[in-house]
Amino acid sequence: MRGHGTYIENEKVVSSVAGVVDRVNKLISVRPLHTRYTGEIGDVVVGRITEVAQKRWKVDVSARQDAILMLSSINLPGGVQRRKQESDELQMRSFFMEGDLVVAEVQAFFGDGAYSLHTRSLKYGKLRNGSFISVPPALVQRCKSHFHSLACGVDVILGLNGYIWVSAHVPQNLDEIDTELVYSNKNKEDITPRDRESIARVGNCIRALADEFIFINDTIISFAYEASLQYKLKDMNKKEIMHAIATEATTAVDNMKG
Amino acid sequence: MPSLISPAERDYILKGIDCNIRADGRQRPDYREVILETGVISQTSGSARIRLAGGTDVLVSVKADIGPVLVDPETGEGADKGQIICNVECAPSASQQFEGRGADELNNELTQMMTRFLSHNTTSLSTSSTSSTPASNSNGAGGINLIPKTEVQDLGDGNFDFEVLDDAEDTEVVEGREDMPICVTLNKIGARHIVDASPLEELCTEAKLVVAVNRSGELCGLQKGQDGGIEPSLLLEMIQFGKTLGQTLIKQLDAKIKAEADADMIKRQNGQPVVKLGFFAQ
Numbered sequence: 001m002r003g004h005g006t007y008i009e010n011e012k013v014v015s016s017v018a019g020v021v022d023r024v025n026k027l028i029s030v031r032p033l034h035t036r037y038t039g040e041i042g043d044v045v046v047g048r049i050t051e052v053a054q055k056r057w058k059v060d061v062s063a064r065q066d067a068i069l070m071l072s073s074i075n076l077p078g079g080v081q082r083r084k085q086e087s088d089e090l091q092m093r094s095f096f097m098e099g100d101l102v103v104a105e106v107q108a109f110f111g112d113g114a115y116s117l118h119t120r121s122l123k124y125g126k127l128r129n130g131s132f133i134s135v136p137p138a139l140v141q142r143c144k145s146h147f148h149s150l151a152c153g154v155d156v157i158l159g160l161n162g163y164i165w166v167s168a169h170v171p172q173n174l175d176e177i178d179t180e181l182v183y184s185n186k187n188k189e190d191i192t193p194r195d196r197e198s199i200a201r202v203g204n205c206i207r208a209l210a211d212e213f214i215f216i217n218d219t220i221i222s223f224a225y226e227a228s229l230q231y232k233l234k235d236m237n238k239k240e241i242m243h244a245i246a247t248e249a250t251t252a253v254d255n256m257k258g
Numbered sequence: 259m260p261s262l263i264s265p266a267e268r269d270y271i272l273k274g275i276d277c278n279i280r281a282d283g284r285q286r287p288d289y290r291e292v293i294l295e296t297g298v299i300s301q302t303s304g305s306a307r308i309r310l311a312g313g314t315d316v317l318v319s320v321k322a323d324i325g326p327v328l329v330d331p332e333t334g335e336g337a338d339k340g341q342i343i344c345n346v347e348c349a350p351s352a353s354q355q356f357e358g359r360g361a362d363e364l365n366n367e368l369t370q371m372m373t374r375f376l377s378h379n380t381t382s383l384s385t386s387s388t389s390s391t392p393a394s395n396s397n398g399a400g401g402i403n404l405i406p407k408t409e410v411q412d413l414g415d416g417n418f419d420f421e422v423l424d425d426a427e428d429t430e431v432v433e434g435r436e437d438m439p440i441c442v443t444l445n446k447i448g449a450r451h452i453v454d455a456s457p458l459e460e461l462c463t464e465a466k467l468v469v470a471v472n473r474s475g476e477l478c479g480l481q482k483g484q485d486g487g488i489e490p491s492l493l494l495e496m497i498q499f500g501k502t503l504g505q506t507l508i509k510q511l512d513a514k515i516k517a518e519a520d521a522d523m524i525k526r527q528n529g530q531p532v533v534k535l536g537f538f539a540q
Contacts, residue, residue: 048262099262128266131281132458185265193277200283207282233283237290237311 003029020138033213037063037137037161039115043106044146046127046159047117049096055089057096059104061161062137065114069096073107073118075125077183095183101127101165103157122182123147127157129187130167133203135210137162141217148218152198152225156206158216166203168195201228201236205249208242214250224249261355263461271462272448281456287499289454294514297522298534307537310454315352317537322432344372367483375439375470375479439470439478440508442500446488451496453503467493469500473508477501 002008005017006028015021017032039045039061050066051058058066071084074095096102104117104124119125140158148156149169157165168191205224209216227248231241271281278285290311298317299305305319327340346368348361355361445455445463455463464486470479477497482488488496522532 048260048264050262097265100264101267126266127264129270131270132267185269187266187269187273191270191273193279196274196277196279197283200279200281203281204283233279234285234288236283239291239311 001027003027005030005032031138033136033138035136035138037061039063039106039160040142041106041108043142043160044103044157045106045115045117045161046101046103046132046157046163046165047161048163049098049100049102052092052096052098055084057092059102059117061115061117061159062134062163063115063161065112067104067106067115067117068110069102069104069117069119073116073120075120075122075182077181096126100185101132103127103159103165125182126184127165128167128184129170129191130155130165130199131203133164133166133206135162135164135206135216136213139210139213139216140164141215143217148221150202150218150222150225152202152222153195154198154202156202156218156221158218164206164216166199166206168199197233201225201233204228204233204236204242205245208236208245209249211242212246214246219256220249220253223252227252260457260461263458267458268462271459275447275450275452275459280452281458284454286450286452287503294511295535296515296518297532298536315537342373342376344369344376346372371441371468371479371481374481375441437472439472440504440511441468441470441479442504442507443468444496444500446486446492446496449492451492451499467496467500469497469504471501471504471508473505475501475505 002013003022005015005019006013007016008014013028015030017030019030019032019035022029022031037045045061045067047059047061047067049057049069050060055071057069057071059069061067071089071092076082076084076088077095102117102119102125104119105121106115107118108116110116137160140160140162142160146158146160148158149172150156153169155167155169157167159165168188170188202221202225205221205228206216208228209220209224214220224245227245228236231245235241236245274280275286280286280288284290292311293309294306296304296306298307299319302319303322305317308316308318325340327338329335347365348356348368350356350358350361356364442453443455444451444453444467445459446465446467447455447459447462448464451467452459463484465488466483467488468479468481468483469477472478480497525532
C-alpha cells in the first residue's frame with residue numbers, strides 16, 4: 001500500500017523523497033531526511049525560546065510552527081507547588097528569556113497543531129555548560145532515554161527534533177539538585193580545557209555522523225569518539241576525516257551486533 | 259541560521275575562545291576547509307564557486323564588457339582605465355532571515371565594500387575587470403579571468419568600430435590580476451579575535467574587521483563593522499594577522515587555481531572533455 005513520500009510507477013511503489021523507509025504491515029511510507037520535526041506526546045525535545053508572550057513562551061523546536069510552553073507547565077524555583085499568580089507572570093523573563101535553550105517534553109497538541117511543552121521534572125529545564133548542534137530530525141530515533149552521560153565525561157541530550165545539546169558532565173542526583181538554581185544563566189566555573197576538548201570532539205563526531213546520514217544514538221557516538229581519538233581535534237572538520245570516523249563507528253556497531 | 263543566543267552559550271563560547279578551543283574544536287586562527295572550482299559558468303569571462311565546509315557557498319562571476327571610459331577632461335587621465343561594478347546577493351533560500359527584503363542590508367553592505375575595495379585598487383587594470391568576494395563568514399577568492407581579445411578599428415571619422423573575437427581559446431588573462439586584494443574578516447570576541455566565525459560565534463561578535471591585502475602584503479582596505487570598539491593595540495595585531503593570513507591564502511589559492519588550469523589544459527590537449535562539477539554539486 002502506498003503511504004506518504006511514495007508513488008506508484010509500473011505497479012511498483014517508488015520513493016519520491018530521500019529518507020527512511022517506514023513499514024506498518026502493508027503500508028509503506030518514506031520519512032524524508034530534510035524535513036520539519038513532527039512530534040508525538042512524550043517526546044523529549046530541545047528548543048530555543050523565541051518569544052515571551054501572555055502566560056506562555058514560544059519555543060523554536062524546528063517544527064512547522066513554534067511550540068508553546070505555558071507558564072502553568074513549568075516548575076517554580078525552589079520547587080514550591082502552587083498556582084501561578086500575576087507576580088509570576090510579571091517575572092517570566094527571570095525564568096526563561098528570549099534565546100535561552102531548554103529541554104522539555106511534548107505534553108499535548110493545540111487545536112492548530114502546535115505542540116504544548118512542559119518542564120515539570122528536574123530532568124527538564126534550562127541548558128548550560130555546553131554547546132548546541134542541529135542535525136536532521138529524522139536521524140534521532142525514539143529510545144528509552146534521551147539523556148546520556150558518555151564515558152568521556154560529556155553529557156549529551158538528544159532532542160527528538162534534531163537539536164542536540166552537548167555539555168560538561170554534571171553529577172545528577174535528582175534528590176540533591178539545588179532547585180533554586182534551575183533557572184540560573186551561569187555556567188559552572190570548573191570547565192577545564194580538557195572538558196572543552198571532549199565536548200568539541202563529541203560535537204564533531206555528531207556532525208560527522210549527521211553528515212553521512214547515520215542514525216545518532218549514544219552507542220554510535222561513543223564508538224565515533226573512540227575512532228576520533230587518533231585524529232587531531234582541529235582536523236576533525238575535514239571531509240575525509242569525518243567520513244573515516246563515521247565509517248569506523250558504523251563498522252564497530254555492526255561488529256558489536258555480530 | 260539562529261538569530262538568538264542564550265547567556266550560557268555566549269559565556270561558554272567566550273571562555274572557549276579565551277582558552278583557544280572553539281565549539282567545533284578549531285583554534286582561533288583556524289578556518290574551515292575551502293573548496294574551490296573555477297570556470298563553472300561558461301557564459302562569463304571568469305567564474306568560481308567557493309565553499310566553506312558546507313557552511314557558506316559563494317558563486318562569483320565576472321563579465322567583461324565594452325563600455326565608455328571616464329576621462330578627466332582636464333588632465334586626460336583615465337583613458338586606460340575601466341570601471342568595476344559589483345553586486346553581491348544573498349540567496350533567500352540560504353536562511354529564513356534573508357526572505358523578502360531581509361537580505362537587503364547585508365547585500366548593500368557587501369556590495370559597497372566590494373566596490374570600494376576593488377575600484378580603488380585596480381589602477382593597473384587595463385579596460386577590464388576582476389573579482390574577489392568575501393563570503394558571508396570569512397575569506398574571499400578570485401575567479402580566473404580570461405577576456406576575449408578585441409580588435410579596435412579607427413573609422414577615421416571620430417567613430418570607432420570594434421570586433422570581439424568569439425573564439426573561446428583566443429583569450430588572455432587580465433593584466434593586473436595579480437594585484438587584486440583578498441579580504442579576510444576577523445571577529446573580535448572578548449579580548450581576542452578569530453577568523454571564519456560560525457553563526458553562533460557571529461552572534462557573540464563585538465566588532466568585525468575586514469582586512470583587504472594584496473600579494474605583496476600591502477593593506478588595500480579596512481572596514482570595521484558592528485557596534486563594539488577595538489583597542490588600538492588589538493587593531494594593529496588584527497591587521498598584522500589579517501595580512502599574514504591573506505598572503506598565505508593568496509599563495510595557496512594561486513597554486514590551486516594554477517593546478518586546476520594545468521589539469522584542464524592537459525585534458526584539452528588530449529582531446530578529453532573538461533567536466534566541471536558546477537554549482538549544484540554537493
